[in-house]
Amino acid sequence: MPHDWNRFLQTSTQRLAALVDESDPAAPVPGCPDWCAADLVEHIGGVYQWATHVVRTGDPEAAVAPAPTDLGELPGWFRTHADELVRVLVGTDPDQETWTFGRGRGTAGWWTRRQTHETTLHTFDLLDSQGRSEEWDVPAPLAWDAVREVVTLFYPRQLRMGRIDPLPGTLLLTATDLDAEPVAVGEGRPVVEVNAPASELVLLAYRRRTSADPAAAELFARGLTP
Missing domain, CATH: 3.30.1050 (Nonspecific Lipid-transfer Protein; Chain A)
Known part of the structure; x- marks a missing residue:
């Protein structure tokens, strides 16, 4: 049975955005030893911006907006880019051709799957940074x-x-x-x-x-x- 990637993406990004809201941004991330939680969130938000740009334009070259220096604004910044990623991917024909880093040319649906997995793995990282890795639950x-x-x-x-x-x-x-x-x-x-x-x-x-x-x-x- 095919996966409902739009639903998976919506669910996973909402879960991660809620976790960003309640996380300590200074906590170290065991799976990414050079990062604290704020660095991880900035990375994911940047990837979301990049993927959104690629699906919109077919161009892999994108300038992404950095995370705010005021960490109190980080959850809102992250949720904005997560919501925009979902809006663009859900609203785009999954068969629409675009660039993908796996094989040069691919489809928008490729990005929905890829960003679902990106989000799911980094949800583990953020939970792990907060001492909550046992909460990671993936079908x-x-x-x-x-x-x-x-x-x-x-x-x-x-x-x-x-x-x-x-x-x-x-x-x-x-x-x-x-x-x-x-x-x-x-x-x-x-x-x-x-x-x-x-x-x-x-x-x-x-x-x-x-x-x-x-x-x-x-x-x-x-x-x-x-």
């Missing part, structure tokens, strides 16, 4: 789609851009909470099986968690994602 099908995005988009892109070498092994990822075929990252040997709930596989792939299996941990640490 298994949505989490599994994010894992598949890593396999089909980000890992090949990391290789293509020369950011990493090919994995010296293969990660065989299986979601234990879904009836879905496993996916493989890499083509080397040995094959290292990782069986976990889909949401845990997302955190492993994005290096927000470390696998208890040393062989898997070493492969994940190579950097499947930026």
